Amino acid sequence: MPSTVRVRVPAKINLSLAVGPPRADGYHNLATVFQSVSLFDEVTVTRTDSTGDPRIDVSGTDVAGVPASESNLAWRAVAAYAKRLGREPNVSIAIRKAIPVAGGMAGGSADAAAALLACATLWEDGTREQVEATAAEIGSDVPFALMGGTAVGVGRGEVLTPAMVRGTYEWVFALAAKGLSTPRVYRRCDDLRGPAFDRKPEVNDAVMLALRTGDSAALGRALSNDLQPAAVSLAPHLESLLELGVEHGALGGIVSGSGPTCGFLVGDTDEALDVAVALSASGLCSAVRRAEGPVPGATVVETG
Ligand code: C5P
Numbered sequence: 001m002p003s004t005v006r007v008r009v010p011a012k013i014n015l016s017l018a019v020g021p022p023r024a025d026g027y028h029n030l031a032t033v034f035q036s037v038s039l040f041d042e043v044t045v046t047r048t049d050s051t052g053d054p055r056i057d058v059s060g061t062d063v064a065g066v067p068a069s070e071s072n073l074a075w076r077a078v079a080a081y082a083k084r085l086g087r088e089p090n091v092s093i094a095i096r097k098a099i100p101v102a103g104g105m106a107g108g109s110a111d112a113a114a115a116l117l118a119c120a121t122l123w124e125d126g127t128r129e130q131v132e133a134t135a136a137e138i139g140s141d142v143p144f145a146l147m148g149g150t151a152v153g154v155g156r157g158e159v160l161t162p163a164m165v166r167g168t169y170e171w172v173f174a175l176a177a178k179g180l181s182t183p184r185v186y187r188r189c190d191d192l193r194g195p196a197f198d199r200k201p202e203v204n205d206a207v208m209l210a211l212r213t214g215d216s217a218a219l220g221r222a223l224s225n226d227l228q229p230a231a232v233s234l235a236p237h238l239e240s241l242l243e244l245g246v247e248h249g250a251l252g253g254i255v256s257g258s259g260p261t262c263g264f265l266v267g268d269t270d271e272a273l274d275v276a277v278a279l280s281a282s283g284l285c286s287a288v289r290r291a292e293g294p295v296p297g298a299t300v301v302e303t304g
Contacts (some may be wrong), residue, residue: 016204060097102179113145148297220251231259237255
C-alpha cells in the first residue's frame with residue numbers, strides 16, 4: 001500500500017456556458033461544454049498517524065486567498081470521502097498551485113478532484129462510483145476535473161457526457177490580479193436579466209460542430225458565455241482585454257467561466273505569441289499563460 005500519492009490535475013475553460021434562471025436551491029441549471037487545458041495543479045496526499053486537524057500546505061504564486069484549513073475544497077473532499085468509506089481522514093495534503101486562484105478556471109475544484117483520486121489510490125479503497133458521487137457532492141466542477149478532455153455538462157454542470165473532438169486547440173490566458181467571487185457573478189447575471197427570465201439553457205450546437213470537425217476558426221467564432229456580461233459589469237476592463245486579443249489575431253476571446261481570467265483561442269504558435277505580447281503590454285492583466293486543450297483529467301503521477 002502506498003504511503004504518498006501525487007496527482008496532477010488541469011484547469012478548465014467553458015467553450016460555451018448557457019445559464020438558466022436561478023433554481024429553488026440557489027443553483028442554476030447549465031448547458032456547458034468544458035475543455036481541460038494544460039495549466040496544472042499538483043496535489044500530494046500523504047498518510048499520517050494523527051487524525052485531528054487537517055494538515056494542508058499550499059504553495060505557488062498568488063496563493064494568498066487559498067485557505068490552508070477545513071474550508072479548502074481539497075480537505076472537504078478528503079473528509080467527505082473518508083466519511084463515505086467509514087474511515088478516518090488521517091492524511092496531510094500538499095497543494096502546488098499553477099491554476100489561477102478565483103479565476104473562473106475551477107482551480108479549487110481541480111484540487112478537490114485530485115485529492116479524491118489521491119485518497120482512493122492511497123487507501124486502495126472505494127469504487128469509481130463512490131469517488132464520482134463525492135466529487136458531485138463537493139462542487140459542480142469537481143466531476144469534470146476528474147474526467148478531463150472535452151465534455152458536455154448539464155444539471156449544475158456535474159452531469160457529464162464526453163464530447164467528440166478532433167485535434168487540439170491552442171489557448172492564451174490573461175490572468176487578473178484580483179479574482180471574482182463565483183456566487184457574486186451568478187447573482188449579477190440574475191440581476192441583469194431580471195426576474196422574468198425563464199429560458200432553458202441549451203447546448204451550443206455551433207461549438208459542438210466546430211469540435212467534431214476540428215475547425216478552430218469556427219470554434220473561435222462560436223465561443224459563448226452567459227456569465228460574460230455579468231463578469232464584465234463587475235470588472236469592466238475585461239471588455240477592452242477581450243477586444244485587444246481579437247484585434248491581435250485571436251480566433252475568439254471569452255471570459256472563462258465566472259471570470260476574471262480571459263481565454264483566447266489562437267490558430268498557431270505565431271498567433272499565440274502575438275496575442276500574448278499584446279496582452280502583456282496592455283497593462284490590463286497581471287500575467288499571461290499559454291496552454292493547449294483538451295488534456296486528460298486528474299492523473300496519478302507518482303506513488304511512494
Ligand atoms: O458548485 P460550486 O460550489 O462550485 O458553486 C459555487 C457557487 O456558484 C454556488 O454557490 C452558486 O452560487 C454558483 N453556481 C450556480 N449554479 C451552478 C454552479 C454554481 O449558481 N450550476
